[in-house]
Amino acid sequence: MAGLVMALTFGFRRECRKSRRQLRALQQENHDLKKALDAHAIVAMTDTRGVITEVNDKFCEISQYSREELVGQTHRVINSRHHPRSFFQDLWATISRGEVWAGDVCNRAKDGSLYWVQSTVVPLLGKDKRPVQYIAIRADITARKEAEAKTQKMALHDTLTGLPNRRLMKDRLAMAVSGKARQPGFGALILMDLDQFKEVNDTLGHAVGDELLQQVSERLTRSVRKMDTVARFGGDEFVIILDNLGIDCAGAVDSVRRVAETLRMALAEPYQLAGRQIEITPSQGAVLFNSENDEPGELIKQADIALYEAKGAGRNQLCFFDPALQAETVExxxxxxxxxxxxxxxxxxxxxxxxxxxxxxxxxxxxxxxxxxxxxxxxxxxxxxxxxxxxxxxxxxxxxxxxxxxxxxxxxxxxxxxxxxxxxxxxxxxxxxxxxxxxxxxxxxxxxxxxxxxxxxxxxxxxxxxxxxxxxxxxxxxxxxxxxxxxxxxxxxxxxxxxxxxxxxxxxxxxxxxxxxxxxxxxxxxxxxxxxxxxxxxxxxxxxxxxxxxxxxxxxxxxxxxxxxxxxxxxxxxxxxxxxxxxxxxx
Missing domain, CATH: 3.20.20.450 (EAL domain)
Known part of the structure; x- marks a missing residue:
């Protein structure tokens, strides 16, 4: 009997030692997993109300808030206002149903800088299958988003001047036209090119011509409102989209004339390029629009017709589109x-x-x-x-x-x-x-x-x-x-x-x-x-x-x-x- 007890005791101790080894191994594995997660992921846990109960060091590092500043707060503390309210309403509706939500989120750090995270929010469910808390695991994708933004900017902006290119200009013109359904009134499109620009390229070289285009784009941008669009249409042609010119046609025409004259005077100031003083003038063609049914492509054609008329009339002036001009151009x-x-x-x-x-x-x-x-x-x-x-x-x-x-x-x-x-x-x-x-x-x-x-x-x-x-x-x-x-x-x-x-x-x-x-x-x-x-x-x-x-x-x-x-x-x-x-x- 004593031998049996000793054997059982020995076996129990052996099993205990084995269990402790397994527990230590499991603890070590959990520690390693947590260490790896903390090293590469941004982790936060919240209760069912969204109040933060725990964050890891990575969260504190990227948000620039201390753990004490975050725990007890909601994620509103890092809200960047980049996303509409509906974005977060959809997030909460998903996780409240016990489903996992995933998406890209733009947050704001303590110093005001923005950062992007790829976020996965996992509901932890209780016995009643309802969420009792949430764990958010995030990865920093700021560099990727910046690269995407740079690529998108290159696709939509002129590489020489940095202005919106033809594609983006057409998008903005389409938006301005469609906006007339909500906000009646006149807008205008001005198509401009530089008189005798070819002579600058031919006599001084394309490098000087490019520098001239850069300076012209800067002067044009400074001469219009922030809400207006200045775009490079191609070559030495530029487009200016003006909106909110009022509901009176005569007043809109006067506004366009004033803007065109401001642009003309801005470009008339001499340029110092390649050790020489260069003077250049613009010819401008303009067309008004005030209906959501106006066709953006047709407006561009009409402005081009008016520009052709301005150049034929002696250059360095503005001409408005006249339907009679279109008939003549078609003919x-x-x-x-x-x-x-x-x-x-x-x-x-x-x-x-x-x-x-x-x-x-x-x-x-x-x-x-x-x-x-x-x-x-x-x-x-x-x-x-x-x-x-x-x-x-x-x-x-x-x-x-x-x-x-x-x-x-x-x-x-x-x-x-x-x-x-x-x-x-x-x-x-x-x-x-x-x-x-x-x-x-x-x-x-x-x-x-x-x-x-x-x-x-x-x-x-x-x-x-x-x-x-x-x-x-x-x-x-x-x-x-x-x-x-x-x-x-x-x-x-x-x-x-x-x-x-x-x-x-x-x-x-x-x-x-x-x-x-x-x-x-x-x-x-x-x-x-x-x-x-x-x-x-x-x-x-x-x-x-x-x-x-x-x-x-x-x-x-x-x-x-x-x-x-x-x-x-x-x-x-x-x-x-x-x-x-x-x-x-x-x-």
Whole structure:
């Protein structure tokens, strides 16, 4: 019996030692788990009312509050006001049902700084399956949130200026428009670009251009209200969104004008860049909006139309959108679309207006382009030629004109009456500035077999004002081929006599505007007389354009003019309609 007792006692002691070892191991494991949790997690326990009953060191460290300052308080002590009330109402509704809640929370530390935590709140349930306390386990994700915010900022802001980019601008414009359902009144969109900005880039380099854009963005931001948006639309274009301009349209227009003038004056102050003083001006187009049904994309288009009008009106000014402008812009766009296809569709035709001598004998013709649109009929040259210049279509169209005129010259070589005639072709600055222009014309002459000495290129004074040295060099190359030159509309530009004498010209053409009033305006008569005398002194010919009456012709002959062009002799006609020489005077 004693042995049995001893055995049982020994066994009991052995089990006790084992239990104590297991308990110590469990305690050590719990200690290690708690240590690991405290090292990496932010932990707090609360009662069912949300009052904090326990926090770990990590909580105190990130919140900057001591344990004594936290225990007995609710989590309102670290509320950042970042989240709406509904956010926490949802949290409490979830954990009150005994369910786990998880989400990202922005809190405020004791010094006022914000930090983000990824939070999991676990309800601890009693026997009745209802929460008796809550444990919140959090991880610091501030760095991740800051990286996300930085990435988002990069996606929505211009990297050069830091301003909202096109995407964010469109979002804010959409918000401003939709807000009219709640807050009636006018807002406005201003689209702005910098006049002659390309010259800054071209002459001083893109680095200086970028610095200029940065300074412009700073001035624009300082010149508007905090509630307004200044965005970079792209390149040198900026957008300003103004809201809450009142319910009176006239008052809203006045407000936009005041803002636009403030912006203009702010940008007008000189800039010191790369050791140089730079001045630049803005052109601005504005459109008002006051309905939630306004289409943001359409507003941008309308502001762009107004901006185009401002630049066309001389730059450095503000223009408001007018629906009539939109109709004109749409019509222009459709015309440009059709103009692109006009050469391929064989819609162009050259008409010729005779140039006659004092005996009314034809010495040559001027080739004049006519566009016969399949829907609109003949489109006036003053409508489509400027469009061709602006869009660059003047290059393929101009080549077609040269080829067609040279083919006509070649054909006239078989006509005894017309083989000595010249054809004058107008050449734009854009054509002449092509580096390949001389070679292009040489190939046209070779292809058509046209005599080069019967081709006369007409240039305007404005063409000669750009790249003078390059232009003279090209003219001399073409003269070596036999091509001749006329200076068209002489007297209407700003010709410099210092380079006029260097130009290999064969003719000056007196503009029609001086011929019209030679009997009513003594100044026009004096100018016409002076041009004829100048041509004679330079030993070049002179042609009077726009001659419409016998009296005008008589006066011009008496004053030394030898060649004439105008309705008195013939309107521009198709080549097969050119009259025999001499031409009878029109009645």
């Amino acid at each position: 222009r766009a459709l015309l440009v679309r059709d103009l692109r296809q006009a050469v391929d569709n064989d819609e162009f035709k050259l008409f010729y207006q005779p140039i006659v001598d004092t005996h009314r004998e034809v010495k040559g013709v001027e080739a004049l382009l006519r566009w016969f649109h399949p829907k609109h009929g003949m489109v006036p040259p003053d409508r489509f030629i400027p469009l061709a210049e602006q869009t660059g279509l003047i290059l393929p169209i101009g080549q077609w004109v040269l080829e067609t005129a040279c083919a006509q010259l070649a054909a006239w070589q078989q006509d005894m009456q017309r083989k000595e005639w010249t054809i004058a072709v107008n050449v734009s600055g854009r054509q002449l500035n092509q580096t390949s222009f001389v070679g292009l014309l040489r190939r046209v002459l070779q292809k058509t077999g046209a005599p080069a000495n019967r081709l006369r290129l007409e240039l305007t004074e404005s063409v000669l004002q750009d790249n003078v040295e390059s232009t003279i060099a090209k003219m001399n190359e073409l003269c070596e081929l036999g091509v001749r030159f006329s200076l068209d509309d002489f007297g209407t530009g700003y010709s410099s006599l210092s380079y006029l004498k260097r130009l290999p010209l064969e003719q000056l053409k007196v503009d029609k505007s001086f011929i019209d009033d030679i009997f009513e305006d003594s100044c026009d008569a004096a100018i016409a007389r002076t041009i004829v005398a100048l041509a004679q002194s330079l030993e070049i010919g002179v042609v009077a354009e726009g001659v419409e009456t016998p009296e005008q012709m008589k006066w011009l002959v008496e004053n030394g003019c030898q060649l004439f062009q105008g309705f008195l002799f013939s309107r521009p006609v198709a080549p097969e309609e050119l009259a025999a020489s001499p031409i009878k005077l029109s009645s």
